[in-house]
Each structure stands twice: as C-alpha cells, then as structure tokens.
Amino acid sequence: MEGLAIRASLPKKKFSFKSKPSSSSSTKIQKRDLAPPPTNVVVRDSPGFRNKRGETLAKRFRSSSSSSSMGEFTLSDLDSCRVHLTGTVNALFIHRLRNCSVYTGPVLGSILIDDVEDCVLVVASHQIRIHRAKKSDFYLRVRSRPIIEDSSGVRFGPYCLGYGGIEEDLKTAGLEEETESWANVDDFLWLRAVHSPNWSLLPQEERLSSVSISGEGDS
Template structure:
C-alpha cells in the first residue's frame, strides 16, 4: 500500500522518551531543509529547535493572557456592587475569553504533529484547566437563577409557558473548518481495505481523505488525525495523543480514541469514542455515540502511552455548538445498547 508522503517509513525507535523526542526533531529538520536551500545539518537542527520553542513561547503567552483576563473579570465582579453589574458586559467578556481559548486549542491542534508527546499532553491539560476556569467564572458572573422570569404584578397569573433559555456557560465559537493537510495519509480510495501500523514510526500527523466504501484499520499512536470527506466507511484507529478533527462524513462507523475530538458536517454516522474532553459537533445531524470498542495486540500499551488508559465516559457528554438551548440537542443521541458493537478486533501486524 502506498503512502502520500515518503516520511511515512518504518523506523526502529529507542523506547526512551528522549530518543523519541530526538527522532521527531530530526524529521522536522529534514522538512525544513527541503523547503530551504542546502545548509549544514547543525543549522537545520537549530531551526527545528527554534520552531518548537517558538510554539511553546507563543502558547505560554496566550495562556497567561487568558488567565489574566479571567482573573481580572473575577476581580471586577467581586469588587462591584451587585446593582451596578451589567449582564451584557459579562456575556461579552465571557464570549471573548471563550474565543481566545478556542484559538489556543486550534494553535495546539495545528502544531501537535512536531511536538513531543509529553508537550502535547501538558498543553492539552492547560487548555482543559482554562475551560474549567471559564465555566466557574461563568457560573459566578451569570448564575442560572438570574434567568428565571417573574411577574411583578400580583394581579396577573404566571404565563403557562416560559421561553427557552440559552445555557449561560456555552458560547458559540467561530465556524469550525478542518484545515487541508499535506501530511502522510490515505486518499482517493474506493471499496478498499486500508491497513496501516504506526508502530516503530515517529510520524506526527496522518490524514484520511476522499474515501468511499472503505474499511480503514490504523494501529499504534500518532499525535494528530484528520478525516475529510468520508462516505460509507468503517474506520478503526488506535489512540491519538492530541486531536482528531473530522469534516464531512456520511453513513460511517468510526471507532476513535483521542484527547479531543471535533466533528463538523457529520450525517447518519455512529461514533465509538474514548476521549478525555467533551466531544464537539457542529453542523451535524443523525449522529450517535457509544464507548470505544477496539481491540488489537498491544492496544493497552498504546492507550497508556497516549494517556487514554482510563475511561472517562465523556463519549456521552457531547457539546453541539449549533444547539445552545438548555434542552437536549436533537442532532445527536446515545446509541442504544442493543444496536452497539461490543468489540471490534483487528490485526496489529500490518506493514508500517
């Protein structure tokens, strides 16, 4: 089976994290060297290290800025009289902070392919902490009880039906679009069984694109996975250390494990997930969710490497960014137990 990038080749890696980190940097160094004129190896290595440290510096600056805005909003609220607080100002501040956190999450997803695994996990934890802080701030600034409607007149009977209220702690982000990737991957296939192992490879990200009526089996771990334009496909993947971004899938069954999963334009598809954060859907309908059910030789070790060895049950805690009402979104549901596949076993002996 052919790959779309020559960098997707078998390598024997030292199991030590330091060696793995070194191999990742060497690969990125080669990519930089290909884009530039020929230069000494030491110069290319220096450029790679600068790229990694550049991301970490930018990420840290953005994180500190968000933390500062959260702290400032909390301080202003606590020091102001309750009669002088402006709910619309609070909502605007919360929306701005939410957008900043989404931008930070996007920055991490777009750069996770060259980052060491431990940096990806650490950065994901920081993003998760920021989201928790924002949720706590939202609960403080806009308590739900403030959204109840009361009649001041004693002569009027209460209205028989109250208007539906939007969740105060959910802010709609900008339209989510999966970027087109020039990464290694499987593209433009029809009616094929596609098997790939990442064992012994330091590949950072992988793409599945323009597949129709295919069965895809991926074993081992990668930092990021991108899915574009899949129809009538079954996709079974080992754990992803960073993010899975999905755009335009229809009539598919996808068995996925990752720290964060974002789904855009999915229709009539079933997702079997293990995920650390809440799955996000947008512009989707007819999607159903169930727990991760994949099995292959070595999967327990892969799950542990990716920090996904513990089940969080977040597969059932789906956020629909196009449905901000307090009632359940009609666009997704939990897959009934009698319709679920209890376990899917695949081979881990594919050529890498």
C-alpha cells in the same frame, strides 16, 4: 398606607422580570465564547490515505517514544473503505468519507472529523471535534466532551477496539481509563436547554460489543 405598600412592591416585580432574559443572554455568550470547530476545513498535506474506493487500508504507527513516530495522519476522500490504524499518532484528520468503517488506536492529541456520512468510526483521543457529519456512529474514548457542529443523525457509544498491544498504546496516550466523556456531547450550535435532536446515544442492543483488528500494515 396600603397604597404605599403596593407601589413599593412594584419595582421588585419589575426587577425580577428583567433578570430572566439577562441570565439567558449570558448563557448564550458563554457558549459562543468556546473555540468553535473551523467552518472551512483545509485538508492537511500530511501522510495518509486519500482518494480510495472499496479498499481495506491498514497502517501501523510506531510507538510515540520512537524518534520516527508519526506526527499527523490524514484520511481524505474515501468511499466504501475499511481503515485499520494501530499504534499511536499525534493528530488525525478525517475528511470527506462515505460509507466507511474506521478503526484507530489512540491519538495523542486531537482528531478533527469533517464531512462524513453513513460511516462507523471507532477512535480514541484527548479531543474530538466533528463537523458536518450525517447518519454516522461514533465509538469514542475521549478526555474532553466531544464537540459536534452542523451535524445530524449521529450516534455515540463507548470505544470498543482491540488489537495486540492496544493496552500499552492507550497507556502511552494517557487514555487507559474510561471516563465516559463520550456520552457528554456538546452540539455547538444548539443553544436551547432541551437535548439536541442532532445526536443520541446508541441503544445498548445496537452497539458493537467489540472490534478486533490485526496490527498488520506498513509502519
């Protein structure tokens, strides 16, 4: 009888052992089912600032309730520039920036950031995707979890921008409340259970406390 009891227990152990890899495999599949940031980013043919070096660039967008409000805006191929964008815009594309500081009012839709290095970006949007970023700091207000891919040395903190009328702009964009989603970053290609080494939260003592910009600029 004892021999039968031992043999009867063996299948249970074997079944339990197989269940662990199955669970891990399921987790990987679920994460890869998420829509990934595009790997080949095409710079949009939209209004924007392009091919500038060592300049301060400012743009004031009109209210989203205006019939002439801006649909999309692009920042591309900027080096050592300071960018001020106030008001609201539907979508923002940021591509190939080096050693730049970017401060923007709320974006009604999404922000796509690709190929930035040694930059500081203070941005707000419902969805923010970051691709190929290096050694850059992001201060975000965002409704969903920020997504990074092929990035390293990126740090995150809370949105800290101020300008005349920003409270109304945030309300218009549905971003008036701080949800702290900026701290819940999803590294799309990091599938391990431990924290991704590619991103971190900015230490409190190293964060910008606030940034104030004027609402001046072409509208």
